[in-house]
Amino acid sequence: MEQNENKTEKRPTIKDIARESGYSKTAVSFAFNDPSRISKKARDMIISTANRLGYIPDPMARNFSLRRHLSIGFLLPQIINYSMRNPYTLQVIQGIGSVCQKYGYTLTLIPPLNESITDAVRSAAVDGLITMGMQVGMDIVKIMKIRKLPFVTIDGAPSEGMPSVNIQDEQAAYMIMKMVLEQGHRRIVVVCMSEDAFDSDEFEASVPKRRKRGYERAFNEFGLSLYDETNSITQMVSECTLEDGKHTGHLISKLKTNPTAVVTMSDIIAIGCILYFKEHGFLVPQDISVVGFDNINEAQIISPALTTVDQPAGEKGYLAAEALFRMINGDSLGSTHMEIPFNIITRESLCKVKEET
Template sequence: MDDKRPKGKRVTINDIARISGYSKTAVSFAFNDPSRISSKTCATILKVAEELGYYPDPLARKFSLQRHESIGFLLPQDIHYSFQNPYIMQVVEGIGSVCQQYGNTLTLIPPINESVIEAVRCAAVDGLITQGMSIEMEILESIRRRNIPFVTIDGIPSSDMPSITIDDHEAACTMMSKVLEYGHTEIAIIGLSEVSYDKHATETIQRARLEGYRKALRQYGLDLNSPSIRLHTTETTLDEGRNIATQLLESDRRPTCVVSMSDIVAIGCILQFTENGIAVPAEISVVGFDNIIEASYILPPLTTIDQPAAEKGRLAAKMLFSIIHGTPPIEKHVTIPHKMILRESLVRI
């Protein structure tokens, strides 16, 4: 065999075909679709390839199969912010676990030159999972023009847009109702920055949650525009939570409760308050949204809304693979149950 090995160049399927005595088509089948040739033929070809030290070219293999064997996750913010949000990382974990089961890679897709539309155009993937996409966003048209399967997590879907979500409106209403029940009316709401897909969408998860807060506030004669209710928005990172907390401490009208749409921001607030000598929850209560692992570790433990991020990722990936393989799921829209986790960071006043 040694005298037949190509000298000084990469081994190709032409070499394997020549030495094994089988056609290039049979060699291709041995690596890409063994069921189309006999087990004896396949074993012979693979043995020759091993002896020659052949490694299949992944790009050539994908071209032959006419698929990329990779799923794309469209990051809702730049990598810098997305990677600092434990909720997003748990979603990635869930998606990745299913990709492993199917023998696919997971491609994380941030904006290209601040354009998510350009990122979608260039993505070498067989399907996409998006975070927080609504039916009116420009990105949706780009995905459809590529005729690429997709599923959205935490989106505002249309009837034909596969989705995995919770009832954000009801979850937010539940949380705000509990805060008000505990006597808090001086409230700082910390919302999320808009996703990078479209800054001008009228239907987003943040707006759904705000409407939930509004519903609860009205029951107490308050509104989002009431003087005692202040709304802030921020990126979902620990440092941004600290920055918001500093602003609240410097304001003329300090809230008695911070209601955050993100656990990691709420945790940043708790850390900053504590470091500045402000007792949580004795002087300021803090509540979050997500129930990330860190929410139960922070002191005091964080009151929050539990939404299973990793499970969302798993269900979205399973749904996407079903679509790719030509067996669309019977249920196109899956709403996962949520629940409020009452911990020590919220007290009555």
């Protein structure tokens, strides 16, 4: 066995290219990072030499010279295990990713670091951030401003100085709950999303809280309340995953009083409930109606197809990313609030309550 067989071949450097091409290290750097500062002949010779030597520029060094990371960060509201199992979040990421590809940037997914969103922001090697559910007054906002990181929030609290992309969550929740009540349902289970890493008791504008206010408005119009434990309304909380949705369906099936409808804040939770009910002999919607929120692709594939609120997750991600790139490039028009329309999609998973005999 030859002595050099297991040796790692030395990676060529700028110094090697300079020596072989006859140009200075500064000229070599310009050839890769700012070619307008040298002649075409010099650049062609340097690039040809680099290719012959098998040189590949160090992206970290290049980004340092440009004073940019050429990446934007998407700050996940929950740990990877939950965030990446929620189709709504995945559709938001697809929208952001399409814009990153357009501008030649990478997309960095940033989960809470050591269970801390603020630690994750401190360490993020990105040129800007997109978050979900953030609100003014949070520590994370202060850190981004100290770092002078441009940012846009999706589903955050619309406020001055915080660019955001939203729908009218409270109104959407009100409308779909009113539809359920108009179908005669009074024994209802409301399945809320768990609060994300941005939320705390001092902030009243989180998505779950906005939707609860919408549900409560509808209940009040029919003489009910989401918070009156003596009535027939039951609240539950679930993570936005299929598995947790099925577990929620199991819990609902064990209630002493059989509900006639389940209203969830997430389609994937609703789909999990439907699957559990079908697997255990409950007919949807004849025995129990189910409605969701999001209109993910799976909502029209599940049988019966899901009645839900249509909020375009991919468009949210796309608009947020476009706004962020405008801010990165110095355009103040990026720092605005965008409210996009929603629709109520009526499908087969909701029907009138059966007359009791």
